[in-house]
Amino acid sequence: MLGEDEMREPIKKFTKMLHGGDYNPDQWLDYPEILIQDIELMKKAHVNCVSLGIFAWATLEPEEGIYQFDWLEEIINNLYNEGIYTVLATPTGAMPNWLTEKYEEVRQVRDNGARNLHGARHNFCFTSPIMREKARNINTALAERFGNHPGVILWHISNELGGNGNDSSCHCPLCQAAFRDWLKNKYKTLDALNHAWWTKFWSQAYTSWDQIHSPVPNGLTTVHGLNLDWKRFVTAQMVDFYKEECNIVKKYSKDIPVTTNMMGFFKCLDYFKFKDSLDIVSWDSYPSWHEEKNDIDVAIYTAASHNLMRGIKKQPFLLMESTPSLVNWKVNNTLKRPNMHMLSSMQAVAHGSNSVQYFQWRKSRGASEKLHGAVVDHYGKEDTRVFKDVTEVGCRLENLTESIYKTINKPKVAIIVDWENWWAIDDACGVNNSDMKYIDTVVNHYKPFWKMGIDVDFIDMDTDISEYKLVVAPMTYMIKEKFGEDVKVFVENGGCFVSSYWSGIVNETDLCFLGGFPGIIGEVVGIRSEEIDAINEYYPNSISYKNKSYEVNDLCDLIHLQGAKAEAFYEKDFYKGMPALTRNQYGSGIAYYIAARTENEFNEEFYSNIVNEIGIEKNINVNLPYGVTVSKRCGEEDDLLFVQNFNSEPVSFELDRQYENAEDGTVVSGRLELTAYDCLILKDKK
Ligand code: GAL
Numbered sequence: 244m245l246g247e248d249e250m251r252e253p254i255k256k257f258t259k260m261l262h263g264g265d266y267n268p269d270q271w272l273d274y275p276e277i278l279i280q281d282i283e284l285m286k287k288a289h290v291n292c293v294s295l296g297i298f299a300w301a302t303l304e305p306e307e308g309i310y311q312f313d314w315l316e317e318i319i320n321n322l323y324n325e326g327i328y329t330v331l332a333t334p335t336g337a338m339p340n341w342l343t344e345k346y347e348e349v350r351q352v353r354d355n356g357a358r359n360l361h362g363a364r365h366n367f368c369f370t371s372p373i374m375r376e377k378a379r380n381i382n383t384a385l386a387e388r389f390g391n392h393p394g395v396i397l398w399h400i401s402n403e404l405g406g407n408g409n410d411s412s413c414h415c416p417l418c419q420a421a422f423r424d425w426l427k428n429k430y431k432t433l434d435a436l437n438h439a440w441w442t443k444f445w446s447q448a449y450t451s452w453d454q455i456h457s458p459v460p461n462g463l464t465t466v467h468g469l470n471l472d473w474k475r476f477v478t479a480q481m482v483d484f485y486k487e488e489c490n491i492v493k494k495y496s497k498d499i500p501v502t503t504n505m506m507g508f509f510k511c512l513d514y515f516k517f518k519d520s521l522d523i524v525s526w527d528s529y530p531s532w533h534e535e536k537n538d539i540d541v542a543i544y545t546a547a548s549h550n551l552m553r554g555i556k557k558q559p560f561l562l563m564e565s566t567p568s569l570v571n572w573k574v575n576n577t578l579k580r581p582n583m584h585m586l587s588s589m590q591a592v593a594h595g596s597n598s599v600q601y602f603q604w605r606k607s608r609g610a611s612e613k614l615h616g617a618v619v620d621h622y623g624k625e626d627t628r629v630f631k632d633v634t635e636v637g638c639r640l641e642n643l644t645e646s647i648y649k650t651i652n653k654p655k656v657a658i659i660v661d662w663e664n665w666w667a668i669d670d671a672c673g674v675n676n677s678d679m680k681y682i683d684t685v686v687n688h689y690k691p692f693w694k695m696g697i698d699v700d701f702i703d704m705d706t707d708i709s710e711y712k713l714v715v716a717p718m719t720y721m722i723k724e725k726f727g728e729d730v731k732v733f734v735e736n737g738g739c740f741v742s743s744y745w746s747g748i749v750n751e752t753d754l755c756f757l758g759g760f761p762g763i764i765g766e767v768v769g770i771r772s773e774e775i776d777a778i779n780e781y782y783p784n785s786i787s788y789k790n791k792s793y794e795v796n797d798l799c800d801l802i803h804l805q806g807a808k809a810e811a812f813y814e815k816d817f818y819k820g821m822p823a824l825t826r827n828q829y830g831s832g833i834a835y836y837i838a839a840r841t842e843n844e845f846n847e848e849f850y851s852n853i854v855n856e857i858g859i860e861k862n863i864n865v866n867l868p869y870g871v872t873v874s875k876r877c878g879e880e881d882d883l884l885f886v887q888n889f890n891s892e893p894v895s896f897e898l899d900r901q902y903e904n905a906e907d908g909t910v911v912s913g914r915l916e917l918t919a920y921d922c923l924i925l926k927d928k929k
Contacts, residue, residue, distance in 0.1 A: 252649075253500040253522040253558075256396045257328045259291065260592070260640040260648060264601030264618065265564060266293035268318050269302040270608070278318070280623070281605060282325050287625055288618060289637025292328040293604060294563070295319065296385075297402050298364065300334035300342075303381065307341055310384050323394030331395045333382050333488050336402030337364035342377055349374040351413035354459040358415070366407040369484040370417040378484075382491040390496025398492045399563070400503040403527065404481055404512060411511035412477040414457050423452045425476045439752040440468030467670050467753040474666045478513040486520050504563040507548035508682050513662035515703040518555050526552045527564035527602070528591060533577040539870045542590070542889040543693045546872070547686045549594035551660055551701040559651055562591040564602040568616035568629045582920035584632040585639070586887060589922035592640075593874035593885030595652050599636055639906075643924070646905055650876035650883055654698035655859050659716040659726075660685050661703040667721040667753055674745070674777045674798060680840075684717045684743075690843060691850040696862040696873035712857055713739045717837075719746040719764075721753065727763030734767050735830030739857050742768050743837045744775060744800035761836075768836040769807030769827030775800045776818075785814045786823035786839060788848070795823070795839035802838050813839070824849070833857075864899045871896070871917065875927075881905075882927040888917040902927060 252258055263285070271277045285293070296303065296315060304310055319329050343350050343361040348371045350359045359366060367374045389395050405411030412418070430436040433449055442448040447466055449455055457473050458464045489501045500522030505514050507526055530545040532538055552560050567584060569576040579587070588599040605619040606612070613621075618633050625634075660682075668679045685701075692699045700711070704726035708714050714733060719726075719742065727747075734740050747761025756762030760772040776799045778784055785794050788811035801818050802825070809822035827834045841849070854861075862873040862884055870890040876883045883905055888894055894917050901912040902925040911925055 254396050255498060256393070257292070258648060260644045261292040261328075261561065261598035261600060262637045262640050263290040263292040263327070263604070264294065265297060265603040266295055266605075267298070267603060267607065268295070269299040269314070271605070272302070272314055277605070277623075278321075281619070282321055282327070284619055284625055284630075285322075285327055285604070286325060288630060288634045289641055290327060290604075290618075291637075292330060292396065292598075292600070293322065294330040294332060294399050294600065296334055297332040297399065298334065298337040299332075300337060300381065301339035303334055303385070304339065307345070307377075308380070310381070312384070312388050316388070319389065319392055319394050323392070327394075328396045329392075329394050330397045330399045331385070331389055332399040333378070333385065333401055333492065335367060335378050335488065338367055346371075346373045346377075348415065348417060349377070351407070351409075352415035352418075353409060354412075354414050354457070355461070356414070356459070363407070365403055365405065366409075368413040368415055368417065369480045370413065370415070370421045372417075375484065375487060378488060379491055382488055383495070386492040386495035390492065390499065395496070395499060397523070398489070398496070398499055398501040399525075400485055400488045400492075400501055403504055403506055404485060405477075406506060406509070410477075411481065412457070412473070414459060418480070419456060421480060422457060422473065422476050423455050425479060426455060426472065427452060429472070439754070440466050440472075441754060442466060465672075467667065467672075470670050471663065471667055471753055474511075475513070475663065477511065478516050478662075481512055482516050482520065485517065489520055502561065502563070505552060507551060510662075510665060513703075514552075514555055515662065515705065521556065523558070523561060524552050524555045525561035525563035525598075528562055529564075529566060529570055530587065531573065532579055532583055532587065534573075534575070537870065537891065538583075538889045542870075542872075542887075543690050544686055545587075545590065546594060546693055546874075547689050547701065549591055549596065550689075550699055553595040553652065554657075554660075554701040554706070557700065557702075559595050559597040561598040561600065562588075562596040563598070563600050565591070565599065566616040567601045567618050567633050571612065571615040579632075580891065580920065582918070584629075585636055586889070586920040586922050588636045589639075589885060589924075590887055592647065593876070593887060593922070595876065597648060599640060601633070642906060646878070646881070646926070647876065647883060650878040652698045652700075652875060653877045654700045655712040656692060656697060657700045657702050657706075657708060657711045657714050658685060658689055659704060659714065659719060660701045661719070661721075661723075663723075663751070664704070664719055664721045667749060668718060668745070670753075671720065671748075674775050679718070679745075680797070681718055684840070687843065687846060688715050688717050688741075688850075691847045693872050694847065694867065695851065695854065696867050697854065697859060698862065698874055708733050708738070709736075711738065712859055713741070713853065715741040716746070717741075717743045720748045721751065722747050722749075722761070722763055723751055724763065730764055730834075731767055734832035734834050737831040739832060739853060740767065740834045741837065741853070742834065744772070744798050744839060764834075765805070767827065767829050768825065768834045769805050769829065770802045770822070770825050770836050771805050772800050772802045772838075782816060784816055784839065786811045786841070786845070787814055788824060788845060791848075793841060793845035795841055797840045799823075799840075800838040802836065807834075807836065865896060868894045868896050870894070881929060884925040884927055886915065886917065886923045886925060888919070888921045891919050893918050893921075
């Protein structure tokens, strides 16, 4: 178990805010002048760290078992001599031709049974013993050579695991066999599996383990327990592959922590399952700035994504990739407007990132990323808007490093986001089969807190909730048994719990709870849900709450009070007058149940009432203007408040008291003026 200090400082070799990004010099080995120029430009841009070797397998091992590492060593040395550190990748993100040509089994089989040809990336079979052996060999060689290099500060395992544009899985015979073993280990007997999956339905009962196949379109897709377990298996197998990579590199480099770059709300892999084998979380963030009329919703979604990534370990994380200007894979790739690069970078820091890293340092000369944003353009010089923007971020991080590095957000509010629940909801075949909007709903419940300037952790159902004052669990359709117990204890001991419609329907193998919904949390919330209505434009509804009417959408739960008190009521249709929001005193805490899909206006009113009722402090005690939020990173001596304006216009508001500008030490009080896309960092002395 790591001590508190170590937890905050997994990267012991270079305890500073990192600034840099993916550097692919293997594409430029024939251009020595470019490699020299790169380091000169990096120094100018205040880059202190780059990620090397992410897709360099073919250059590192051009033929099976023949390693060519001298070029890499020279680059790591040259960088280190100039004070630039290396995040060293294992190269399994993309496989070399010799590997896929010689060993068919390393290529994934798709859910239509076809084996992939060579090409693309993130597409190895994670079960293949040969793939594991080849990965082990190159990782061993890399770790032996560079594991103790003073310039190497962090291992970057593979790249965006599972991001194959498919469903992250491989359906080859090896994976089928591994899946069966995984199931045997989980259920022990076929009887237990048949019961857990309810396979008597449509005569699907298995009489031999060998009959089990992954869910595929031309096979079985209607057994939800199977679908859910397959997704769990895919995560477990990926974690297992990832751990094998970690174990090797750690064996030869005991002081170097490991990470792998994640992708926020990426549905295919349950990132919380990586928690114990990650020293530090890192992720790649590509918000769609300027694609809508204003940037507020994108800012909130991005904030939620940062919180989710921070929530995995509840420690500072790394922004491993972001674009310094535009991407090249959206339909329409809009440039960042002036100040947005700084704001977007500072937003990540505000939410707990200890880095701002880019994809990529220099644009590739050819292939599909030649027009993707990069710090250095094909033009090749420093007098560009993007280079200046990047340099400004680098300077700012350098100046802030002392005050920020050892701080972390410590929210008193948590929102539950659980991958297994997400998978189960989307598979349910129930009240709505087009889009149950789970993640949208989670983000909608976060919005009011963002607007009030209150930090929130995003955690799964397995994470300890005892340290929070308020836990919001929207649409917990699948409730894990332990979470049900945790909620009981949490509320009994004085916590406030908010639940919603479409909760407590199934258990962990997707069997419906008998005896009424919301199953194992029914007692705590003090209601019983009898039916749920998918409303539409012909059957609209609304609810009255504290003498005001609010529209509701999509889903309306018809509930009965079983100890709880109603605080809002339906206003229309045959369930007019039935409770739409309930409050239950349970032990010394309170549990709310929101029966219908409510909109922002209601959510803002409701959560602001709760925040007042249970005494949750805003980061700055004022009503913030639209589009402005405040995040807080707490330190031992001072707290840092990041006041962020996502409006394309200046705004101002009256501060509640006096603060200090964390960057220039000036006193800040009275009216705070923020320019368009501004981020001010204030110090709140304890
Ligand atoms: C990331 C990936 C990078 C690069 C980038 C482009 O998902 O890890 O290698 O392709 O996207 O935006």
